[in-house]
Amino acid sequence: MEYDVVIVGGGPGGLATAIRLKQLAGERNAEISVCVLEKGAELGAHILSGAVMDPGALTELLPDWKETGAPLDTPVTEDRFLFLSQTGARSTPNWMLPACFHNQGNYIVRLGDVVRWLGEQAEALGVDIFPGFAACEVLYTDDGKVRGVATGDVGVARDGSHTPGYQPGMELLARYTIFAEGARGQLGRQLIERYGLDKDADPQSYGIGIKELWEIDPARSQPGLVVHTAGWPLDTDTYGGSFLYHLKDNLVAVGLVVGLDYANPWLSPFEEFQRYKTHPAIRSFFEGGRRIAYGARALTAGGLLSLPKLVFPGGALVGCEAGFMNVSRIKGSHAAIKSGMMAAEAAFDALTADRSHDDLAAYPAAFQQSWLHSELHKARNFKQWFKKGRTIATLMTGVEQLLLRGNVPWTLHRTKPDHACLRPAAECTPIDYPKPDGVLTFDRLSSVFLSNTNHEENQPIHLTLKNPAVPVDVNLARYAGPEARYCPAGVYEFVAGEDGAERLQINAQNCVHCKTCDIKDPTQNIVWVAPQGGEGPVYSGM
Incomplete structure (x- = not known):
């Protein structure tokens, strides 16, 4: 299949790129074909974010978003910032909070719902959207320019044979290919390495965000309330903090972000999040409530200094694929939308000039002059x-x-880089985490159940090891097997083999596609690749 522009990833950045291309085509009476590939079973299925959304970029893209029913319907009414000790909480007066922590004019959203709505706008403009198709390979011209992508085969058994449901992947060719896979994208990572796009940037830094959605007692619901915390349960040398956002309909989104540059291999971000909810200043929000959803996702935290070169022959990186998140504001959706718009404008001008497969130099030039660059520059440290x-x-x-x-x-x-920050287990203090009570705190497997995650078991494992001996010989021996702790879905566990020796068991069917293993593995031996299209979590408005 051939298009003018192929976009990999149906999140805010990818859909904004598609919408802006079609808007420009309509304004200038041009014919431009655009398609979006989304590995999730439907748009929004793999989207997870806090999220408080700055509507500025959306207003630039779709000025009538309120009139057309965008699901931004819970304006922020109050900001609270707490510093937690193990038993106490100290509130910071609003006048002492920097502007990056003020959310007046922003909205608490369920980002998956926003993405679905953006998809409707894109389709109405004539964008072809293909959910359930995972782009697994970058295609190149003979002289090394990107000419499109190929989707993965489906119906392949674990032994490599073809099942009765086998279907080969498709090649989607384009004059320009835009990559918007989100943080630590499979193909974006390959492109950054192939073209040396990060040679002048600081190493990218990441966090893992673990989130639950709760339905709470109506008497405790305060739609529009935004609560952020720093401090306990994390130690003073570990980057991170929590969010607690009150939506309408008695819903609360709660989560913890832990920087993946943490040093202690005994640390478990999942268990840190569970015990965070037990703090006296936090647990009262959930009394009489019930947990209804769970998920986890890596996020980029390096900011402006870690941005790679944004373009290469035949394509560009947008959104969290490049690392546009403003971690000081705990926001990335507005940046993804703005970056997608700028990439689209550069691609449209190139197409109308009858160019193809070259560098869209106008995109990084526009970014340098944009409000987004100014915003990220202020937060660079x-x-x-x-x-x-x-x-x-x-x-x-x-x-x-x-x-x-x-x-x-x-x-x-x-x-x-984050993976190099882990210290040997013998140099660190083990952490004793309390057992879950099944009411306020939970285990991994019951949590994964709420993420609606599904993978066909008889398929090649999508969590690949460069060297199968490394998990035991190095990670277990030196770092006490951190895979079993940093994964928020119970994918990795060390079990005794038939000979009594320990081995790494990979429960790939549990994977929620957070990419933490690909980032934090101290030996960089684990490589995450997309499973069959449509598989993974199915988040409902996360």
Whole structure:
């Protein structure tokens, strides 16, 4: 199949790219064919975010979004920021909060619902959207330019044979291919390496966000309330914090973000999140409520300093594929939409000039002049300060963002990727996590059940090992098997083999596609690849 533009990924960035291309075609009476490939079973199935959304970029893209029914219907009414100790909570007065923590004019959303709505707008403009098709391979011209992608085969058995339901993948060719797979995208990672797009950038930094959706007692519901915390349960040297957002219909989204540059291999982000909910200042929100959904997703946290080169011959990176998230604001959707719009405008101009398969240089040039660049530039040091400890990070964030409003003459760089930050287990203190009570705190398997995750068991495992001996010989021996703790879905466990020796068992059917293993594995031995299209979690408005 041939298109003018193929977009890989049906999230905010990919759909904004598609919508803007079709808008420009309509305004200038041009014919441009556009398709979006989405690996989830439906648009929004793999989307997970907090989320408080800044509507600025959406207003630029679709000025009439309110009139056309966009699901942004819970405006923020109150911000609270708490510093937690194990038993206490200290509230920060609003006048002391930097602008990045103020959410007036923003909306609490279920991002999966927003994405589905964006998909409807795209289809109405004539965009072809193919959910359930995972792009698994980048296609190149003979001289090394991107010419499209290929989707994966389906109906392949674990032994490599073809089942009765076998269908070969498709090649989708394009004059330009835009990659919007989200954080740590499978194909984006390959492109960054192939073209050396990150050679002038700091190593990308990531966090894992673990989230639950609760239906709470109506008497405790406060639609529009935004609560963020720092401190307990994380130690002072570990980056992270929590969010608790009150939506309409007695729903609360609650989650914890843990920086994947943490050092202690005994740390479990999943268990840290569970015990966070037991804090006296937090647990009261959930009394009399019930958990109705669960999920997890990696997020980019390196900001402006970790952005790779955005373009290469034949394509571009947009959204969290590149790392546009503003971690100081805990927001990425507005950045994804804006980056997609700028990429679309550059691609449209190239197409109307009868160009193809070259660098869309106008896209990074437009970004340099945009409000998005200014916003990210002001926040460029936010994550880096946390490597000096929470106290210094809190102080310097106040100095940079509150006193100097982001206009600082200094820039902090980082040189170490997240996986290299893990220390040997013998040098660290084990963490004793309490057992789940099944009411407020839960185990991994009951959580994965709520994510509606499904994978066909008789297929090649999509969590691949470069060297099968490394998990036991290195990770278990040196780091006490961190795979079993950093995975929020119980995919990895060390079990005794027939000879009594331990081996790594991979329960790939549990995978929620968070990509944490691909990022945090200390030996970089695990490589996440897409399973058959349509498989994985099926989130409902997460």
